[in-house]
Amino acid sequence: MGKISSYETLFAINGNLAEEEAKAVEEKFVSLIKENASDVAVDEWGKRKLAYTINYINEAYYVLVTFKSEPTFPLELERLLEINESVIRYMTTVKIEKKARAKAAKKPEAKAEETVEVAESTEA
Numbered sequence: 166m167g168k169i170s171s172y173e174t175l176f177a178i179n180g181n182l183a184e185e186e187a188k189a190v191e192e193k194f195v196s197l198i199k200e201n202a203s204d205v206a207v208d209e210w211g212k213r214k215l216a217y218t219i220n221y222i223n224e225a226y227y228v229l230v231t232f233k234s235e236p237t238f239p240l241e242l243e244r245l246l247e248i249n250e251s252v253i254r255y256m257t258t259v260k261i262e263k264k265a266r267a268k269a270a271k272k273p274e275a276k277a278e279e280t281v282e283v284a285e286s287t288e289a
Contacts, residue, residue: 167235174198174232174239176246176255180212180224187212187226190251195230198242202232219253231260 176194178187191209199205210227219225239257246255 167237169203169233169235171204171231171233171260172202172239172257173229173260174242174246174255174257175227175229177215177225177227177253179222179251179253180215180226181222182226182251186251190249191226191228194242194246194252195228197245198230198232201238201242202234205230205232222253225253 178190180187182190195205195207208229208231210229212224212226214224215222243255243257246252
């Protein structure tokens with residue numbers, strides 16, 4: 166059993182589909198995520214205009230899903246998103262926890278203070 170990490174997956178469903186068809190595609194992937202992950206949160210962005218045309222498609226239904234799982238599951242999820250013709254774009258990222266982000270933000274400041282002290286001591 167691997168280390169559990171937090172992930173975010175954003176996928177865009179073809180906007181030319183009927184709303185019921187798009188909803189069925191969304192439910193398919195959300196249920197797959199719920200079966201294989203924990204702490205699943207779904208944020209439906211709805212139908213939006215694309216910044217640029219993709220294969221003559223101007224609009225897409227966007228869905229953002231955050232979840233926690235082992236590292237192997239996002240790879241399988243992206244494979245399934247890739248082969249589904251209704252999904253025109255997708256992206257999965259590792260979500261950095263707030264505690265880790267705060268800890269990482271403190272480290273560079275400490276190094277900057279150390280170099281300032283060194284610079285001041287050489288001038289004197």
